[in-house]
Amino acid sequence: MVMRLSGKLENRDAWVTHGVCPIEKAMGVVGSRNAMLIMREAFYGTTRFEDFGHRVGMSDATTASNLKALVEAGLLTRSSYKEAGHRTRLEYVLTEAGRDLMPVVVGLFNWGMKHAAAPPPLAIDHDGCGTHVDVRLVCDAGHEVATDDLELRVAR
Amino acid sequence: MVMRLSGKLENRDAWVTHGVCPIEKAMGVVGSRNAMLIMREAFYGTTRFEDFGHRVGMSDATTASNLKALVEAGLLTRSSYKEAGHRTRLEYVLTEAGRDLMPVVVGLFNWGMKHAAAPPPLAIDHDGCGTHVDVRLVCDAGHEVATDDLELRVAR
DNA sequence: AAGTTGACTTTAGTCAACTGAAGTCAGTTC
DNA sequence: GAACTGACTTCAGTTGACTAAAGTCAACTT
Numbered sequence: 001m002v003m004r005l006s007g008k009l010e011n012r013d014a015w016v017t018h019g020v021c022p023i024e025k026a027m028g029v030v031g032s033r034n035a036m037l038i039m040r041e042a043f044y045g046t047t048r049f050e051d052f053g054h055r056v057g058m059s060d061a062t063t064a065s066n067l068k069a070l071v072e073a074g075l076l077t078r079s080s081y082k083e084a085g086h087r088t089r090l091e092y093v094l095t096e097a098g099r100d101l102m103p104v105v106v107g108l109f110n111w112g113m114k115h116a117a118a119p120p121p122l123a124i125d126h127d128g129c130g131t132h133v134d135v136r137l138v139c140d141a142g143h144e145v146a147t148d149d150l151e152l153r154v155a156r
Numbered sequence: 157m158v159m160r161l162s163g164k165l166e167n168r169d170a171w172v173t174h175g176v177c178p179i180e181k182a183m184g185v186v187g188s189r190n191a192m193l194i195m196r197e198a199f200y201g202t203t204r205f206e207d208f209g210h211r212v213g214m215s216d217a218t219t220a221s222n223l224k225a226l227v228e229a230g231l232l233t234r235s236s237y238k239e240a241g242h243r244t245r246l247e248y249v250l251t252e253a254g255r256d257l258m259p260v261v262v263g264l265f266n267w268g269m270k271h272a273a274a275p276p277p278l279a280i281d282h283d284g285c286g287t288h289v290d291v292r293l294v295c296d297a298g299h300e301v302a303t304d305d306l307e308l309r310v311a312r
Numbered sequence: 313a314a315g316t317t318g319a320c321t322t323t324a325g326t327c328a329a330c331t332g333a334a335g336t337c338a339g340t341t342c
Numbered sequence: 343g344a345a346c347t348g349a350c351t352t353c354a355g356t357t358g359a360c361t362a363a364a365g366t367c368a369a370c371t372t
Contacts, residue, residue: 020276021193021196021268021276022264022265022266022267022268022269022272022275022276022278023192023193023196023261023264023265023268024189024193024268025268025271025272026264026265026267026268027188027189027192027193027264028189031187031188031189031192032183032187032329032330033180033183033184033187034329034330036179036183036187037177037179037180037183040177040179043306044308048348048349049348049349049350050347050348050349051169055169058330058331059330059331059332059333060332060349060350060351061330061331061332061350061351061352061353062329062330062331063349063350064349064350064351065329065330066329074271085340085341086339086340086347087338087339087340087341087347087348088338088339089347089348089349090348090349090350097270097271099303100267100270100271101263101267102293102303102306103259103263103291103292103293104260104263104264104267104291105179106293106306107257107259107260107263107291108178108179108182108183108260109178109179109182110178111178111182111256111257111260112177112178112179112180112181112182113178114253114256115181115230115253115256116178116181119178120176120177120178121310121311122178122308122309122310122311123308123309123311124306124307124308124309125295125306125307125308125309126295126297126299126301126305126306126307127305127306127307128295128299128301128305129295129297129299131295131296131297132295132296133293133294133295133296133301133306134293134294134295134296135259135260135263135291135292135293135294136259136291136292136293136294137258137259137262137289137290137291137292138289138290138291138292138294139281139282139284139285139287139288139289139290140287140288140289140290141282141285141287143282143284143285145282145284145289147199147255147258148283149282149283149284150199150258150262150280150281150282150283150289151280151281151282151283152200152278152279152280152281153278153279153280153281154277154278155277155278155279188358188359188360189359190359190360204318204319205318205319205320206317206318206319214360214361215360215361215362215363216319216320216321216362217320217321217322217360217361217362218359218360218361219319219320220319220320220321221359221360222359241370241371242317242369242370243317243318243368243369243370243371244369244370245317245318245319246318246319246320
């Protein structure tokens with residue numbers, strides 16, 4: 001059986017579910033500035049401990065603990081690699097779960113660009129055609145969905 | 157690999173811009189668990205101080221300071237309204253800037269659903285046709301963009 | 313006139329995340 | 343063999359977000 005809640009909370013109090021909300025789970029993983037910026041760096045292609053640290057602007061200790069948490073949460077993998085003439089190093093690379101967060105990162109990026117007082121001269125484009133990329137809400141039937149036409153469904 | 161950097165962005169270290177990144181700006185506003193959950197509630201249609209507090213599960217003091225911060229950041233408006241037989245009350249309603257965050261909230265929701273060990277029986281649907289809503293990366297030319305085809309560009 | 317309600321503020325304290333600085337340790341270059 | 347490098351760990355201290363509990367205050371009900 002399925003209960004429909006229209007956009008305007010008909011029964012919101014019937015399912016106050018502290019701790020089970022998927023948004024809470026996601027924020028537990030990438031809900032701090034540094035964790036999200038590490039994901040940003042991983043999307044940009046950064047792979048090494050040292051680079052994550054200085055590009056995000058955080059201390060060694062914080063870099064270590066954040067990377068560890070993201071590996072444990074399954075967003076990054078940690079593996080060693082070897083370049084000729086160098087000792088073995090570690091690299092941190094996005095997993096599929098990590099790549100699945102890409103729309104969120106792009107969404108935050110575009111939101112920040114749109115609403116910043118002085119946005120930096122950056123943009124995210126489609127590599128194929130060079131036009132600007134945005135995040136859109138699309139349903140399985142292919143409709144573009146407006147904010148007002150979203151509906152939260154509770155299955156029972 | 158995941159994202160191509162064009163032009164001078166090929167050297168990522170040439171533009172380490174602590175504090176200017178739009179993602180940092182966005183995380184400064186909704187980068188805590190409670191701030192994001194307040195936005196969730198606002199999307200669900202919650203408008204009153206008391207309801208935000210108990211539905212998110214936070215103390216009065218935290219409710220007050222988070223709502224205040226979100227109003228100051230321009231994501232919510234605070235206004236009074238009057239129902240017959242009741243005193244005037246305050247309501248907190250999403251602004252356009254707040255609604256612009258919707259794709260991020262839906263993205264976090266769906267990410268949490270996909271990657272939770274035991275996802276709750278919830279889903280976000282299109283109110284018009286009842287099918288599941290997801291966030292997609294779409295360029296201005298209308299192409300659906302894969303994670304690997306994103307490019308960060310610096311405007312000159 | 314007394315009581316209730318909604319939206320707070322204040323106080324006092326906890327806790328997790330962060331910082332800088334220093335130390336560790338194995339492998340690589342000189 | 344000595345110095346260097348990358349990826350850490352450890353330590354001591356700070357900051358910011360959060361909590362519970364109590365107090366405030368104006369508007370409304372009884």
